[in-house]
Amino acid sequence: MNIVFKAGLLLLFAGVFSCTSSVKSSSDEDARPNIILINIDDMGWRDVGFMGSEYYETPNIDALAADGMIFSNAYAAASNCAPSRACLMSGQWTARHGIYTVGTSERGKSRDRKLVPVVNNETMPDDNVLIPEVLQKAGYVTCQSGKWHLSEKPELRGFDFSIGGSHAGNPGSYYPPYKNVPSVKAPSDDYYLTNLIMDRTLDFLDSVNNKPFFLYYAPYAVHTPIQPVKALLPKYENKAEWNGQNNAEYATMVENVDAQIGRLVEALRNSGKLENTVIFFTSDNGGHYGITKQWPLRSGKGSYYEGGIREPMFVFWKGKIQGGSQSDFPVSQLDFYPTILDMAGIPKPANKILDGASILPVLKQSGDLEERPLFWHFPVYLEAYVKNDSTTQDPLFRTRPGSAVRLGDWKLIQYFENNDIELYNLKEDIGEVNNLAESNPEKVRELVGILDTWREKTVAPVPEQLNPDYQ
Known part of the structure; x- marks a missing residue:
């Protein structure tokens, strides 16, 4: 079910609590950390201040990163949207789920392709157990917010609630009627989609009470279409270029995502939930090379050079991860699945192959990975x-x-x-x-x-x- 109005949301959550509270309600469960996985769309390795950008302004993200551990060698397991997200949610290499690209594998002109490409699987197989399914079964209240892109109904893949999620890879428009996100209704004719998705996300946080929750926050931004946040545009139109970054319209979208994450952190802090919440921050692939640059990294989204697969990443966990820490150890988003299970004290599903490794020893600086x-x-x-x-x-x-x-x-x-x-x-x-x-x-x-x-x-x-x- 998709969330449209806050009043309806509260009723829906009441129903979920009534049917899930009998599964697990011990104090041990309540002590489990809340988990937020932030996956920005098409944000490049240097599109944030904590990775060195002097053009894009991301003060909220930077502050959160400074209070956690930053990874300088963090990778997506694919260089474009759908396969990257499939790897993240399944904890598996592309070869195991068969999602290699968006849509057909026969991209470009046939006369330029020497080989007949492998047929692409466009939907996540039902028998592949995903992170939210494991957490939901273990008693977490789960919410998908923004872009899903792996099937039509994220509610059938372990999410109690979906905010604007579908098989769509982009919104079509960030201004109403949002085209590819028809289930999210705009409160006014010019209400920006990224803001509305966060509005509904905060409604979710208001309603979870003391239950542990998993929030997969994956706004459609900063994916195309590049549509500026109008109020922010003047400040970037005359701003000096930095390291190949000079797109004012895109810059407003980056800053606005940062502002929404600022709202999320403030809500967690005001509710007292921040103290027991783990926050993973990453992007699904490199920045669109025609829009933003990641120099000195080569190329961008869709390429298997570093500009297409190396991502901005940090993990925040108050009191558990030392603020101001950094790791150069090469990690993959495949590591998120086993790390989250490790943090929550949940065993790996039977017969489930996980291709990553828990990076919890790195995060706690208690040991190294081979x-x-x-x-x-x-x-x-x-x-x-x-x-x-x-x-x-x-x-x-x-x-x-x-x-x-x-x-x-x-x-x-x-x-x-x-x-x-x-x-x-x-x-x-x-x-x-x-x-x-x-x-x-x-x-x-x-x-x-x-x-x-x-x-x-x-x-x-x-x-x-x-x-x-x-x-």
Whole structure:
């Protein structure tokens, strides 16, 4: 059910409490931390102040980050919306759920595709147990707020409540009638969607009482369409460019998301819930390269260079995570699922494969994780955003079919069409300018061997059929 009016919301929550309170109501359950997972849409690695931006203004996000642990090497498990969110919610690599892109895998012109791409799965399989389903079963009140993008009804995938969630990947419009978000009704003709989603989110927080809750806050912003928050536009129109960032309209959307998160934190603080709430902050993929830049990272959304997969990230937990701390350990959003279970004291579901690891020892600075490879698998095509974009492998596609692996400082990308290999030392070359594949054949053999073993283990499909339309 979608939330429209606060009065209706309160009645709905009353019903949920009446049927769930008998499941678990012990003091142990009430002591479990509330969990908020903030997943901004298309926000790049340097689109926030805590990652160095001097153009976008994000004081609320920055303050929260400063009171938690910031991760400088945090990754999404895919470089565009749907597969990234599928990995986050399932805790699994793309090869396990089969969601590789948005819509069809036959992107771009057929004559430019040498291989027939793997068929894309557009909906999360019903038998894949997601984070909210586990938490709901354990007695958490669960709410999805904003973009869902993995099925038509998030209420069927572990959420007691959905605020504006559907299979839609963007709202169509941030001004009424919101087009792709028809179930959220505007209170006035010019009410901004991001603000309205937070209004309804705060209604949810008002209604949970002392039950532990899980909030997946994933506003459609700052995804296209780029529609400015009109009151904020003048301050950015004359603001000096910084590091390639100069889009005033986009900047208003970034600042407005920050303002909404400020409202969320204030509500938690005023209600006394902040003391027992864990907040994860991240983005689903890199920034749209035609709109924002992440320099020195190469490229942006849809690419498997760092600009497409490295994300801004921090975790806040008052009294449990030391404020002002930072970690350079490479982590993946796949780690969120086991970390959340660890924090809540919930066992892993039977027969569930989790490809990440709990980073709780890192967060509490009580131990280190063993170095492990991180993988990306994209056996499909994704056409270029920007004409003649020199930051991608070629000007026609943001990426062609391939896999990538990072281990330690080294990152290797293998493309399937011609078995092209790119090798980078990220410690020395974060911008991925110097391909070291020819000069480091032993490292290439090592990483390709790791990729081959991983693809075999996960049954990752590799396209081999030639496309007869290819020219």
